[in-house]
Amino acid sequence: MPDSKMDETKKKKKKTAECCGYPISIFFIVVNEFCERFSYYGMRAVLVLYFRYFLLWDDDLATSIYHAFVALCYLTPILGAIIADSWLGKFKTIIYLSIVYAVGQVVMAVSTIHDITDANRDGTPDNFTLHIALSMLGLVLIALGTGGIKPCVAAFGGDQFQEHQSRQLNTFFSVFYLCINAGSLLSTLITPVLRAQECGIHTQQQCYPLAFGVPAALMVVSLVVFIAGSGMYTKTAPEGNIMGSVCKCIWFALNNRFRHRSDIYPKREHWMDWAEEKYDKLLIAQIKMVLKVLFLYIPLPMFWTLFDQKGSRWTLQATTMTGDFGGFVLQPDQMQTVNPILILTLVPIMDRIIFPLIKKCGLNFSPLKRMTVGMLFAATAFIAAALVQMEIDKTLPNFPSSSESQLKVVNMHSESLIVTVPSQEPLLIGSFESSPDYITFDQQDIRLAFNTTPEINKDLSLIKGSRQTLIIPSEPAEMYLKEDIKSKPKEGKNAVRFVNGWTAYLNITNLESSLQPSETSNYTLVSQGMRKFTLTDGIQSCEFSRKFGFGSSYTFLIPSDLFSTDCESIKEIEDMQPNSVHMALQIPQYFLITTGEVMFSVTGLQFSYSQAPKNMKSVLQAGWLCTNAVGNIIVLIVAELGKLPKQWAEYVLFASLLVAVSIIFSIMAYFYTYIDPAEIEAEILKQQETDPDKKKKKETLEMEEKENEQEIKQTKI
Numbered sequence: 040m041p042d043s044k045m046d047e048t049k050k051k052k053k054k055t056a057e058c059c060g061y062p063i064s065i066f067f068i069v070v071n072e073f074c075e076r077f078s079y080y081g082m083r084a085v086l087v088l089y090f091r092y093f094l095l096w097d098d099d100l101a102t103s104i105y106h107a108f109v110a111l112c113y114l115t116p117i118l119g120a121i122i123a124d125s126w127l128g129k130f131k132t133i134i135y136l137s138i139v140y141a142v143g144q145v146v147m148a149v150s151t152i153h154d155i156t157d158a159n160r161d162g163t164p165d166n167f168t169l170h171i172a173l174s175m176l177g178l179v180l181i182a183l184g185t186g187g188i189k190p191c192v193a194a195f196g197g198d199q200f201q202e203h204q205s206r207q208l209n210t211f212f213s214v215f216y217l218c219i220n221a222g223s224l225l226s227t228l229i230t231p232v233l234r235a236q237e238c239g240i241h242t243q244q245q246c247y248p249l250a251f252g253v254p255a256a257l258m259v260v261s262l263v264v265f266i267a268g269s270g271m272y273t274k275t276a277p278e279g280n281i282m283g284s285v286c287k288c289i290w291f292a293l294n295n296r297f298r299h300r301s302d303i304y305p306k307r308e309h310w311m312d313w314a315e316e317k318y319d320k321l322l323i324a325q326i327k328m329v330l331k332v333l334f335l336y337i338p339l340p341m342f343w344t345l346f347d348q349k350g351s352r353w354t355l356q357a358t359t360m361t362g363d364f365g366g367f368v369l370q371p372d373q374m375q376t377v378n379p380i381l382i383l384t385l386v387p388i389m390d391r392i393i394f395p396l397i398k399k400c401g402l403n404f405s406p407l408k409r410m411t412v413g414m415l416f417a418a419t420a421f422i423a424a425a426l427v428q429m430e431i432d433k434t435l436p437n438f439p440s441s442s443e444s445q446l447k448v449v450n451m452h453s454e455s456l457i458v459t460v461p462s463q464e465p466l467l468i469g470s471f472e473s474s475p476d477y478i479t480f481d482q483q484d485i486r487l488a489f490n491t492t493p494e495i496n497k498d499l500s501l502i503k504g505s506r507q508t509l510i511i512p513s514e515p516a517e518m519y520l521k522e523d524i525k526s527k528p529k530e531g532k533n534a535v536r537f538v539n540g541w542t543a544y545l546n547i548t549n550l551e552s553s554l555q556p557s558e559t560s561n562y563t564l565v566s567q568g569m570r571k572f573t574l575t576d577g578i579q580s581c582e583f584s585r586k587f588g589f590g591s592s593y594t595f596l597i598p599s600d601l602f603s604t605d606c607e608s609i610k611e612i613e614d615m616q617p618n619s620v621h622m623a624l625q626i627p628q629y630f631l632i633t634t635g636e637v638m639f640s641v642t643g644l645q646f647s648y649s650q651a652p653k654n655m656k657s658v659l660q661a662g663w664l665c666t667n668a669v670g671n672i673i674v675l676i677v678a679e680l681g682k683l684p685k686q687w688a689e690y691v692l693f694a695s696l697l698v699a700v701s702i703i704f705s706i707m708a709y710f711y712t713y714i715d716p717a718e719i720e721a722e723i724l725k726q727q728e729t730d731p732d733k734k735k736k737k738e739t740l741e742m743e744e745k746e747n748e749q750e751i752k753q754t755k756i
């Protein structure tokens with residue numbers, strides 16, 4: 040046995056220091072996890088904004104790279120597990136990969152300092168390639184680090200417990216999950232605030248270096264805390280290239296089974312038993328245990344497919360709702376923090392009250408049953424989301440379909456106008472007013488008639504699937520079409536634009552350029568709350584204030600008496616009503632999915648640890664995390680394939696799929712027998728010591744020899 044292995048085995052035998060029945064070493068592990076999750080979720084919270092507003096990528100590229108990064112973070116655990124179980128052991132793997140992780144976070148933070156390439160000091164980087172290269176390098180290192188250590192930390196925590204501490208072991212996994220959520224909750228609240236600060240050497244910009252720098256610092260703290268506990272850990276030694284042996288053993292069993300497919304050979308209990316000729320019984324038994332669990336994992340990605348839509352579809356749903364809670368206003372993406380808040384309350388309630396109560400009632404709520412119920416909770420959460428969506432749909436504007444066009448008419452002329460529209464009653468539109476709502480047309484080409492003197496007939500070619508406004512300026516013959524937004528503004532913001540009825544050009548705060556007379560500005564997005572606009576023609580100015588809700592759209596008509604009325608005569612046309620369904624209605628769906636998460640995820644973590652043989656604990660943790668990666672990939676595929684015409688129908692579809700999958704899972708779980716890997720391993724070792732049973736091996740080899748002889752004879756004949 041190599042020296043290092045001897046050392047580690049000795050350490051395993053020594054009694055670990057305890058406090059209240061728990062090994063003291065787990066304190067360092069849970070603090071380490073808290074800091075690491077703070078680092079990970081804190082960085083993730085501002086990542087898309089960094090792509091969008093610092094690197095100036097468009098929405099699609101920003102979200103694709105973001106999802107690819109998250110998927111990579113859940114694929115790298117398998118690499119970490121192989122390194123830990125086959126080569127370095129969990130302890131060293133955590134240390135080395137944490138260093139990679141911390142370096143990645145630092146590189147990421149450095150990539151966000153605009154001053155490093157801002158030679159002309161205009162506040163924007165001059166060399167985007169360098170910033171992109173640095174941030175991509177940082178992200179790959181982070182994915183390698185966070186994913187790599189993830190299966191090792193949970194398993195390493197589990198390794199600290201002795202056999203008599205199984206109750207404490209279960210509590211450890213719950214506390215571990217609490218720490219994950221406490222860290223992620225704090226960081227998702229803090230880093231966006233840091234980002235909103237202004238900082239810089241030459242120019243003051245949004246402070247991305249601080250928003251990424253604090254997570255980097257927390258990762259360093261995480262590493263230091265982990266190393267500080269070094270002397271107290273129980274470290275299990277890696278047992279050589281276990282993954283290599285596993286693959287070779289499976290390959291041999293399959294080949295051997297195929298070569299002995301004839302009925303003359305005695306059947307074996309399990310196909311893996313066909314590896315007995317060459318491989319150790321203990322290894323075969325361990326592979327059987329792992330395969331049994333991995334087989335059970337097949338339906339699990341569906342849970343994550345639903346779960347991970349909290350961050351995408353549910354946040355989009357929140358953008359069509361109102362977040363005004365009276366005393367405070369919640370932004371749509373902040374709704375996600377309800378998940379860790381609920382975890383922090385639900386985990387203790389489940390552990391201390393619900394599960395013991397169920398046990399007291401004499402019910403056997405086994406881990407696999409809990410996981411099935413967790414899946415059903417997630418499915419119900421999606422039914423709740425569908426019901427909320429139906430409520431929202433009732434309040435949404437009637438957007439045009441791809442074959443329809445919609446038109447609104449705005450009259451900036453000093454007199455009322457009568458407009459004759461195809462297949463409609465003539466419309467009377469007052470001065471500085473608009474037609475009551477959008478008019479929907481099935482055809483693209485329409486002719487409008489106006490009762491001006493002389494009468495004007497206007498042929499318009501409308502855009503299919505679009506909303507447009509016909510602006511009639513003070514000189515009606517110069518009327519023109521302007522395209523409107525055709526969906527709710529992003530992130531619950533409000534889209535506003537101005538039509539200049541003033542006789543000279545106007546500068547308006549928040550608008551990109553000055554407005555010529557009769558011109559209509561492009562939309563500008565403003566957040567919820569009181570917003571102030573200053574209008575000036577260079578000589579005179581006035582201020583116009585308005586309170587906005589969530590998700591509305593307005594066209595403001597600027598009259599010719601603007602300055603004499605101190606901006607009070609500005610008229611507003613409501614193109615899209617503000618959202619009216621309250622975000623609080625999402626709380627039940629968050630409650631249901633989080634209850635599902637506690638039953639499914641915390642239990643799954645414990646189950647993966649308890650059912651794995653000692654040398655493959657990290658591998659099974661990685662397998663568990665892989666179900667999450669597959670779930671994320673399904674979300675990406677579904678998003679690419681397109682949606683059902685109605686969002687609520689998509690929610691119901693996902694809920695039904697998960698119910699179907701949970702039924703399949705419950706059947707598989709019914710046939711699963713819980714094992715104690717340590718007990719099985721000990722038994723096999725004992726058997727091997729007393730009775731190295733080679734009988735079966737011999738029989739097969741003899742049969743094989745006979746078969747070969749016969750074959751040789753036949754070929755001779």
Ligand SMILES: N[C@@H](Cc1ccc(O)cc1)C(=O)NCC(=O)O
Nearest residue numbers: 219220223224375376378379382
């Ligand atoms: N409940 C999640 C954490 C979380 C926190 C904040 C969010 O906005 C979303 C999710 C969880 O516990 N995940 C497990 C993990 O290991 O990260």
